[in-house]
Amino acid sequence: VAEAGHGPRRVLIVNAHPEPRSFNAALRDVAVEVLEARGHVVWVSDLYAMGFKAVLDSADFPGEADDAPLNVSMAQRKALTQNTLAPDVADELRRLLAADLLLLLFPLWWFGLPAMLKGWIDRVFVSGAVYGRTAVFEQGRLCGKRALVAVSTGAPQQAFGPQALNGDMADILMPLHRGVLGFTGMTVLPPFVAHHVPYAGAQARGAMLDAWRAHLQHIDELKPLPMPRLADHPEALAAGARAQ
Amino acid sequence: VAEAGHGPRRVLIVNAHPEPRSFNAALRDVAVEVLEARGHVVWVSDLYAMGFKAVLDSADFPGEADDAPLNVSMAQRKALTQNTLAPDVADELRRLLAADLLLLLFPLWWFGLPAMLKGWIDRVFVSGAVYGRTAVFEQGRLCGKRALVAVSTGAPQQAFGPQALNGDMADILMPLHRGVLGFTGMTVLPPFVAHHVPYAGAQARGAMLDAWRAHLQHIDELKPLPMPRLADHPEALAAGARAQ
Numbered sequence: 149v150a151e152a153g154h155g156p157r158r159v160l161i162v163n164a165h166p167e168p169r170s171f172n173a174a175l176r177d178v179a180v181e182v183l184e185a186r187g188h189v190v191w192v193s194d195l196y197a198m199g200f201k202a203v204l205d206s207a208d209f210p211g212e213a214d215d216a217p218l219n220v221s222m223a224q225r226k227a228l229t230q231n232t233l234a235p236d237v238a239d240e241l242r243r244l245l246a247a248d249l250l251l252l253l254f255p256l257w258w259f260g261l262p263a264m265l266k267g268w269i270d271r272v273f274v275s276g277a278v279y280g281r282t283a284v285f286e287q288g289r290l291c292g293k294r295a296l297v298a299v300s301t302g303a304p305q306q307a308f309g310p311q312a313l314n315g316d317m318a319d320i321l322m323p324l325h326r327g328v329l330g331f332t333g334m335t336v337l338p339p340f341v342a343h344h345v346p347y348a349g350a351q352a353r354g355a356m357l358d359a360w361r362a363h364l365q366h367i368d369e370l371k372p373l374p375m376p377r378l379a380d381h382p383e384a385l386a387a388g389a390r391a392q
Numbered sequence: 393v394a395e396a397g398h399g400p401r402r403v404l405i406v407n408a409h410p411e412p413r414s415f416n417a418a419l420r421d422v423a424v425e426v427l428e429a430r431g432h433v434v435w436v437s438d439l440y441a442m443g444f445k446a447v448l449d450s451a452d453f454p455g456e457a458d459d460a461p462l463n464v465s466m467a468q469r470k471a472l473t474q475n476t477l478a479p480d481v482a483d484e485l486r487r488l489l490a491a492d493l494l495l496l497l498f499p500l501w502w503f504g505l506p507a508m509l510k511g512w513i514d515r516v517f518v519s520g521a522v523y524g525r526t527a528v529f530e531q532g533r534l535c536g537k538r539a540l541v542a543v544s545t546g547a548p549q550q551a552f553g554p555q556a557l558n559g560d561m562a563d564i565l566m567p568l569h570r571g572v573l574g575f576t577g578m579t580v581l582p583p584f585v586a587h588h589v590p591y592a593g594a595q596a597r598g599a600m601l602d603a604w605r606a607h608l609q610h611i612d613e614l615k616p617l618p619m620p621r622l623a624d625h626p627e628a629l630a631a632g633a634r635a636q
Binding site: 154167168169170196202203204205206213217218219220221222243257258259260261262263264266267269270273284285302306307312313314315320322323324326328331346376378381383384 | 448461464507508510514517528550558
């Protein structure tokens, strides 16, 4: 059943865990179940299962002259204009641009994204398609879309916090929340964090999946994270903001 | 000429840029020149040139049973103990453990590491070798080594800062500085940042390379970044800190 006044929405779930039976895979399955039950169209990019190419390199831009140094942003903009993006990038970008909601599901590795998911961003967040010279934050090309991150960690909850050894999860996720999702104009919803996952028994895992289910069921009530506004930064408007 | 009282030191330079003629490659070449002139032994891991495998996956752990779910930390610790690490990981880890100084050189992509370099960390920063259950920060296995990050950006310097649109570079690099390098016990030196690189002419590039040369020449006078101490976090000592 689609929500009143909205019609079916489209959701892109991107998950990146090397183990198909992982807790992350369970997070994905719960998300598919909850969102399809709400009448949404749900696409899943299971990056490891797809064998997604994680490394952006010159092979992505066969249209570039061999003797010209590769400038990534310029090569992306040219490939976008000339319809010569790598096919896997074009497919992912098409779904990203068509989606109303983006879910990123991953284990926190070294206080960041697994390389597989970072590579999906490096390659699919194409300059000119998701942002432009002054098309960032509230002017970003992904305005109107929502994004939500669900992350699993191997440390107990008390290891995170403003005064804790590992620091605050908001600071750890800032480059993703602000530098990727907010930067392109997306409305960033509060993340879901599952702690101590490798050491959790069946009961604790079940409780975390229930909490994730509730997080998704109340998604329309979640208060977005604050983001900077380009309009408040005339100096950036003049110079042009750039992600790369 | 080696520095008095130290003998030749060993430096591992890891750089990750898809373009061999990039400014990042010039940063690497300057570093090799300056450090070799000081009598250091310098190893270079040019990840794109090596075609380094960036994605950690189950193929890294052939010793794991096919029917057992992959737990990354446990598989790493087992492979380390049984000498079954993937050969490319073992090679990189050997150099990391032998090095006194680690330099990471990369373009800032989406407020973070290119997937190629993140994958080097995901795979080479092996659990049990670089950190342990309570072997983190001042107890980390990489104590005594120094680390220094050099990063290039596509935005002008004024786009970064505590009040600027892109936020402060210290916050952007925090997950790497604190969550990777400091976490494993390394002494983290202040980063070198080259701004607006794709739009800089030959003169501006030359000036930035001169600044980089000076940064390296004064490396022994750089004041390390502050890091948390495990000893100040008895709760973490009890629970065990974990990076994954």
